[in-house]
Amino acid sequence: MDQFAGVSGLRINASKSSIFAAGPNSHLLTHAVWRKTDYEPLIDQLRKKFFSWTHRALFFAGRLQLIKTVITSTVNFWSSAFLLPKGCLDTIESMYSAFLWSGSPTITYKEKTESLWVAWTKEYLLKDSSYRDVREGTLGSWAWRKLLKMRSLALDHMRHDVKDGRSTFFWLDNWMGTCRLLDAVGERIRSRGQRQYHELYDKLDMWHVPCQDAGEDTVLWRADNDECKAYFSSAKTWNNLRDKRNEVSWRKVTWFSQAVPRHAFQVWLAFRDRLSTGDRMKNWGIEQCCMLCGEKNETRDHMFFACPFSFTVWLNTAGKLFGNAITPDWNDTVSSLLQQAQTRIDHILRRMAFQTVIYSIWREHNSRRHGGVWG
Template sequence: MTVTLLFFWVDDWLQVGKLLDITGAVGTYYLGVSRNARVSDAVTQAHWSIRGHRNRHFHDLYARIRNERIPHDEYGSDLVLWKHSEDNYKPHFSSSRTYDQIRIRRSKVGWSKSVWFSQEVPRYSFIVLLAVKNILSTGDHMRAWGIQQSCVMCGEPDETRDHIFFACPYTFTVWDRLAGRLSGGRSDPNWDTTLQFITNNDLGSIDKILIKMVFQTCIYYMWKDRNERRHQRGFRTVDQAVRVIDKAIRNGISSLRYKADHKLAGLMQRWFEVF
């Protein structure tokens, strides 16, 4: 493969990385190759046209370039390949393969399936993600801004993520009413216990989907309820909150439109049974 089409400074044609990263901007001056030059521009009459043998800067790089085979038409046409993985190049581009190479990989977290799953509602899962990472603007975080915020639903002076979901008597009552029968009476006011149960439980396949939908919908509307109360935009009783969340769950199930899938088509029927 010849390299005449590659850019001298920003393409890894020497297999040592970008030359511009090695030399910095001054490299263009010391090697005498312009910033936008291609590799072929650094060749004159079948010889490398670079300077540096009398310069004390970048001796090793200069020697490496001089030892590289000079691009020439007799070696064939340039071939453009896309890197799919380490030492794996193909003629077609893959966005997923490219993303895998540039993203920062971290170990998979245990709660991921409680946040992202096929039946999720994106706006619900986003709030759940913020809750799981404990970065919602709860009272304990707002103290750093000089704002004192107690729980507007029960009056607890220390409003935290764990209190709202679901140590608060109001939110736990709503959560228990919605998830109690579905979880087999295992609804718990402790956040860690609840998240662990949503992530790993021995429920049937339909109930596993439903409990995650209930969990996400409940968190979304309890957080919305908290904000509406804080800004004096409304107040819902437990019964009203349960009805709102129940309707949202039913709408979410109806929007799935999996009539051909008997397992998912049974979601609504099962929800009628347990609620």
């Protein structure tokens, strides 16, 4: 509370304040460390409710609605009185997930062999074909048709480890580790043959012959540094596909775990100077002065925080956090934010205040410009 008072200037009046203890088993408020037996009544209560619904033919939407209403209200009631430990919350989350996907709080999603969507896709969309050779058509959703158009990109990140050879196509799959055989020789191999592709012939001669006792073929996915793994990682695949650039110094001011997403996105636009300020509107043939103070030349640096209106908001919000270091200059403000504050919480509050003020000022700017509303 002292830290809160030091930042906000607000202090609790002890003579006008009272403390009340409420909720089930209020004696647990005196426990320094929760044991499993302390929160077991809550787990048992939730488990009984889950089991009372398992005999009903509930669809996914019905199970989700029960979790959102009945189960969540019970957990919130306990959370209003106690600070539930991580072990308790992890157990509740596990039951959530198990009941949502399987209809039972004890059967986890990992124990299910295949999702309903995958089974439906194989039966209705793929039928007797595979993702590699199924024809594009009007069946399936927009997302499915988009996946079909990206087949060439997906196949570039796949490689087959041949063992028994039953699920690998000789011409169409990349089992050599470099490319597909059809892409290497084309469709005119019969007219050219060994005379032109003698190196490929030599490589094929040295390749091991599939054996039925070797096990099933394995699909490998490209990971870091073109190394292939037997599992698919969306994060590593994205890193292989995305356009990589050098990191910018202001990234830690924009993206951090405590940031509000919509505030962070607005700050990201401001750093890239992509907000529709007056100087950018001139390129579209539109004259626009500052909507906050009337300054003729409205730029990003003017709005944050050279504008008298915006600097007043910035000063009143973050003045105690920055002290004498607070300034209306954009570059100086960013430099101050990149420097480590005295404490970790001050460093977080500085960045959060910066993002909140930018977001609020830009909303005020747009409300005056589009709706004529003055906050």
